[in-house]
Amino acid sequence: MSYTYPGTHGHGHGALNNLTAVNVSCARARSVAKTFLIIHKAPEHWHARTRMVVIDGSTVGEEIFTRGRARVGGDLAN
Numbered sequence: 001m002s003y004t005y006p007g008t009h010g011h012g013h014g015a016l017n018n019l020t021a022v023n024v025s026c027a028r029a030r031s032v033a034k035t036f037l038i039i040h041k042a043p044e045h046w047h048a049r050t051r052m053v054v055i056d057g058s059t060v061g062e063e064i065f066t067r068g069r070a071r072v073g074g075d076l077a078n
Contacts, residue, residue: 001033001074016063016074024070032065032072050076 002015014037021029035043042048046067053062053075061076 001030001037003034003037015077017077019074020072022069022071024067024072028070029072033074036063036065046072 001019002013004010005012005014016033016037019029019033024032032043032046036048042065046065048063048065050061050063052059054060055075063074063076065072
């Protein structure tokens with residue numbers, strides 16, 4: 001999921017790569033990710049946490065959003 005910020009002429013963007021969804025539809029997972037990228041915090045009624053993971057020798061932040069049994073996660077890239 002990626003998002004380009006308005007008014008940046010295509011240069012300002014954020015992304016959550018390798019998006020995963022558990023107990024939630026793909027459409028809802030994309031909506032949660034997009035909301036996070038736009039407002040820089042978890043959507044209403046969702047809880048967010050960041051953990052650092054190593055992928056191919058590089059340390060990246062993984063954002064994890066939960067709501068009850070639903071879980072959405074993705075690697076943060078800016």
